[in-house]
Each structure stands twice: as C-alpha cells, then as structure tokens.
Amino acid sequence: MSELTDLTLAEARDAVRAKKVSSVELTRAFTGAVEAARPLNAFVTETPERALEMAKASDARIAKGEGGLLEGLPLAIKDLFCTKGVRTTAGSNILSNFVPPYESTVSQNLWDAGAVMLGKTNMDEFAMGSSNETSHFGPVFNPWRSRSSNAKLVPGGSSGGSAAAVSGSLCLAATGTDTGGSIRQPAALSGIVGLKPTYGRCSRYGIVAFASSLDQAGPMTRTVRDAAILMRAMASVDPRDSTSVDVPVPDYEAGLDAGVKGLRVGIPKEYRIDGAPPEIDALWAEGVAWLKAQGAEIVDVSLPHTKYALPTYYIVAPAEASSNLARYDGVRFGRRAQGVRDIVDLYEKSRAEGFGREVQRRIMIGTYVLSSGYYDAYYIRAQKLRSLIARDFDEAYKKCDVLLAPATPCPAFAVGEKTADPVSMYLNDVFTVPVNLAGLPAIAVPAGLTKDGLPLGLQIIGKAFDEATVLRAGRAIEVAADFNAKPERWWRAA
Amino acid sequence: MSVDKDTVRRIAKLARIALDEGRVEPMAAELNGIVQWVAQLDEVDVTGVAPMTSVVAQTLKMRDDVVTEGGTADALMANAPDGEDHFFVVPKVVE
Numbered sequence: 001m002s003e004l005t006d007l008t009l010a011e012a013r014d015a016v017r018a019k020k021v022s023s024v025e026l027t028r029a030f031t032g033a034v035e036a037a038r039p040l041n042a043f044v045t046e047t048p049e050r051a052l053e054m055a056k057a058s059d060a061r062i063a064k065g066e067g068g069l070l071e072g073l074p075l076a077i078k079d080l081f082c083t084k085g086v087r088t089t090a091g092s093n094i095l096s097n098f099v100p101p102y103e104s105t106v107s108q109n110l111w112d113a114g115a116v117m118l119g120k121t122n123m124d125e126f127a128m129g130s131s132n133e134t135s136h137f138g139p140v141f142n143p144w145r146s147r148s149s150n151a152k153l154v155p156g157g158s159s160g161g162s163a164a165a166v167s168g169s170l171c172l173a174a175t176g177t178d179t180g181g182s183i184r185q186p187a188a189l190s191g192i193v194g195l196k197p198t199y200g201r202c203s204r205y206g207i208v209a210f211a212s213s214l215d216q217a218g219p220m221t222r223t224v225r226d227a228a229i230l231m232r233a234m235a236s237v238d239p240r241d242s243t244s245v246d247v248p249v250p251d252y253e254a255g256l257d258a259g260v261k262g263l264r265v266g267i268p269k270e271y272r273i274d275g276a277p278p279e280i281d282a283l284w285a286e287g288v289a290w291l292k293a294q295g296a297e298i299v300d301v302s303l304p305h306t307k308y309a310l311p312t313y314y315i316v317a318p319a320e321a322s323s324n325l326a327r328y329d330g331v332r333f334g335r336r337a338q339g340v341r342d343i344v345d346l347y348e349k350s351r352a353e354g355f356g357r358e359v360q361r362r363i364m365i366g367t368y369v370l371s372s373g374y375y376d377a378y379y380i381r382a383q384k385l386r387s388l389i390a391r392d393f394d395e396a397y398k399k400c401d402v403l404l405a406p407a408t409p410c411p412a413f414a415v416g417e418k419t420a421d422p423v424s425m426y427l428n429d430v431f432t433v434p435v436n437l438a439g440l441p442a443i444a445v446p447a448g449l450t451k452d453g454l455p456l457g458l459q460i461i462g463k464a465f466d467e468a469t470v471l472r473a474g475r476a477i478e479v480a481a482d483f484n485a486k487p488e489r490w491w492r493a494a
Numbered sequence: 495m496s497v498d499k500d501t502v503r504r505i506a507k508l509a510r511i512a513l514d515e516g517r518v519e520p521m522a523a524e525l526n527g528i529v530q531w532v533a534q535l536d537e538v539d540v541t542g543v544a545p546m547t548s549v550v551a552q553t554l555k556m557r558d559d560v561v562t563e564g565g566t567a568d569a570l571m572a573n574a575p576d577g578e579d580h581f582f583v584v585p586k587v588v589e
Contacts (some may be wrong), residue, residue: 101569200550311532333573348512367509383545439549
C-alpha cells in the first residue's frame, strides 16, 4: 500500500472493514497531512484530538463486528455545518466565537454511520463567493499550480477549503454546500468530484442558512464512487426540515457501473458562451464523444432562458440572504460591537464589524430588491424567471435523461484576479446557477487538464431525485477521462 | 433605475448596517453595477407566468402541535454576548 492518505474513500472503507488498517492508523495519517498542509489554509478549525477519540471508538466497534457505512473513515466538514461543541464560523467574523449547542442533521448522519471528524474547512463568508477569498479567516490556496507559474491560485468557492482538503489528500472526503455552484465550481477548479443533490434530498437543519430555497449539502470526493457512498450517508428525510423530502435513499453505489448504453444525453446549446476559453469547448466536445462511444444517444436540446439565470440568482439569493442574516444582531449569539449608544447602534455596529464587504453588499442588494416600491419590479419578476428556467429543464427532459455541460467557464485563477469587480466573479457560476434555480441534481467530474496543467471539469445534470443516473453518467465520464493527475505537494516544503 | 447616495443610506438603515459616509459613494457604484446588470430581466415577457414558490413539488408537512424540544435555556444562553438569569441583556431601550 502506498501512503494511506492516497486511498479513496471506497478503498479505505474496504481496508478498514477487512481490518487491514485500523481507523486510528488512518486517522493519524490524515491529521498529519492536515498539519503539514497549513500553508493551504484549508481548515478554520482542526480537531485532531476529537478525531482520534472517534477513531478509537470506531476501532472498538469494528473489533466487536459492528460498524456503519463510513465506520472509521476521516472526513472534513465545511464550516457551515453546525457541530455540537466545535466552533462553527461560516467563514465570518460575526460567528468567530460561535460554538453550536446542537449538531446539523447531515453531520449527525455521518457520525451515526461511523465517520471521524478531522476538522472544519474554510469557506467564503456565509458561502457568498466563488474563490474562497471572502473568508474572514483568509483565502484558501488551491493545491494545483500552473506549470508556467508558481502563483497561488484560488480553489474556487464557496466550499474552497473542502475542495482543497480533498484535492490535497488531507481527508478521504468532505462535505460541501451548493447554493449557486459552491460544490461543483470548486470541485472543478480543484480536480475533484462534487455532487449537488436535488433540493430536499439532504436536510438543511443545522446548516447556517444563506438562501434557503437554493441551499443543498452534498459530497466532495476524489472519485464518483466515493460521492455515491457519501451521498447515501448524508441524505435523509428529517422532521426538523420541512423541505426535506420523504423519498427512499437508494444504494447509489450499486448501479454505478451499469454504463450509459441507450441513455439519452442532452447537449444544451445555450451553454456555449462567447469568450469562454477554447479548452472548455474542446473538453465538452470530448465528453460528448466519450459518452457516444459508450453507447449513449446524444440529443441537441435548448434551455432558452439560460442567460437570465445569473441575474435571476443575484436577486433571489441576496433577497433570501438579507432576511436569513437578519438574525445576526449581536444580541443572542455571535459578536457584539463595544461602546454603543443604544440598541439600534448595537445592531448597526455589530453587523458592520461582523460582516465582510461581499456579505454587506449582498444584504444591501437583497434589502433593496425587497424594499417597498421595488419588490414587484425585481423580486417577483425574478421568481417568474425562475419558473421559466425550471420549465426549460422540464421541456428538455422530454427529450433526454441527463444533460452534459461544462462545469465552469474557466480553470482556477490567481488570488486577487477577480476581486475588484463583483459581476466578473459572479460569472464563474454561469453553468451551475441554473441547476440550483431548478432544484436539480448535478455532478462535476474532473475530465482533463489545460495546457498549463490545471484541472477542468464536466457537469452532468439530472432529473429531480435521479442522483443515481447522474452518478452513473458521471462514472462513465470518469472512466473515459481516466483522470489520475495529482497536484504536487509543494505546501509540504513551504 | 439607479441607486443614488440617499437610497444607499436608506437601504443601509433598513439593513441595520452602519455605513461610514466614505463608503456610501463606492457602495452606490457597486450596487448600480449589479442593478444595471440584473435589469436585463426586463427583456423577458413574463405575462401569465406564475412566480416560483417551491422548487420541488410537495405539500408542506404538518406535525402535531406539541412541544418537541425544550428546557435548553442554559445551552441557548451559552453563546450570548451578555446575559443574566436566562435573559439576553441589551442597552436600555425604554427611558
């Protein structure tokens, strides 16, 4: 066996079950990797002691012949999931001292399945960002670097710490959340797999809310099989989230290798955008050829309202955020400003000091579009557009079973490159946002490298609650792409 | 529609975010950039289109109207910036 940290989640699971390796050995290997990777800034909080305790308990269960689906497997948790007794910051100063008295349902499901927590991963503040540069705890650096430069690149966002931790082999897998692309975009930029399930597949209970009608948790992993394994463990119906859906959770791993013969794959023409690097289009064409060669039927489809998805999102998401983030007032939890005159001053100063620039900007936009006199012109119009965007997908699915598209319009970019203009940053999510607006499942799978050696991803979008087919088609891409490049571990010498 | 400085001050007040006078103008410019960009939605004819209310077709679940959790006041107070005897303490509100 090579380094333990190079194992996939599936390999580690099988090795632990077969008692070829103990959870404690595995966990020690990863806590060491996490410590050695501090230059990446992937973690806000490391929990090595807790990890070791959990690993020991796992080994005891395994010795008794017990154990869950993820028994003894070390994972990283995005710092948006509340973890009881472990600080949960959402990447924000306003929650920099917040220790939840409860556990999110998704993370509880993982612990119930026997998983081990390595720590909490860095992220864009309140998941608002596409580069992990809005975090109060500083940017995360992508394990990947260009062949032509040693410049530090972003891992994408908002689940940038989780993406870097998986890509840099600092954990077997990680959780992410995806409101407009926050799992799939960083997965693509970091050369890993990221799955956003159907809205309602995972409980949102205990996940710090950004835009509640769009937020979904999902797995970030090194292989499609690993995503299938983690997805099954994360998903559940939950009485604490009335939007979680009571649809049985299948064994996603079971049908993974069934192939795509006869599968109708739609190619949405509107995803061909002006100004995208030719490498993006070339990889997309390659993806079409791969699926065709494996027996899929390729169908041209149209999603006519695609170009309106981003502006629709940037009304709906800030509107929901402005109301969700109203709870941070410096009174019940979170940071409170000092030296205030009165209660209003306390609110205004606590929020001004506690929220970063991007979060303030989005709260302002959200407040504006919901304010008297603008509500119909912006918010109601955007919700109508959202209906049209969802209808586009319904129409397309009359002709096909899944859609194939690029995951992002560009590879990883340099730290600081896109921070000056908010709209240029927002454009990163052009291929991912429509999926959230329609509530559908989609996976990003690493499929190739640019000429500078940076990873690019392809995206499979499916029908609601058809994660199984999304994973199966993703697996077909993975097999054909045979993507096994790994970033050099430059941070170990840093 | 464009966002002027008075509108920025009004929105900041509604959002309860203290905004230094020096940040009003840059914020107006940023918000204008975003507002002008989203204005492209005006091109679309939305006559007769119902605004989306739920992305996944489902009826809202009901549960029995009973207390499910409680007695956690100590845990809830643990993160309070200031509190006394299970009360949150704030600056004086009533003179």
